[in-house]
Amino acid sequence: MDTQNLIDMANRIGDFFDSMPDREEALGGIADHIHRFWEPRMRRALLASLDEPAAGGVEMSAIVRDALVKHREQLTPAAPAAV
Template sequence: MDSQNLIDMANRIGDFFDSMPDREEALAGIADHIRRFWEPRMRRALLAALDEPDASGVEMSGIVREALVKHRDSLTPAAAAAV
């Protein structure tokens, strides 16, 4: 996954929700959007970029970073079941 592109997409989502007057609602909205519309590989790569912020070259916005940290447990995909 291209982490630069993922961070850019997440920042655009953050820009939309950043205009909301209720910060907690905005953070929940960002996390909910990513959880509902991003596939597990995309979420894993975005969370990995959160852990290694300088690796991608694209800076993650503050509101996106805050949403990911606050809602990390619900954004982390479940491990695939072994067959």
């Protein structure tokens, strides 16, 4: 999974919601969009990037980072069922 591409996509979502006057609503909108439209592998990779030091490339915007931190539990996919 290309984490830099995921961060870029998340930043574009953040750009849309950043224009909202209510920041809490914007953070919830970002989290809701990612939860509803991103598959679990994408969400796991994006959330994992929060814990990794930035290694150049695309930097996550502040509003996206805030949304992911605030809604991390909601965004974390359930563990796959054991077979």
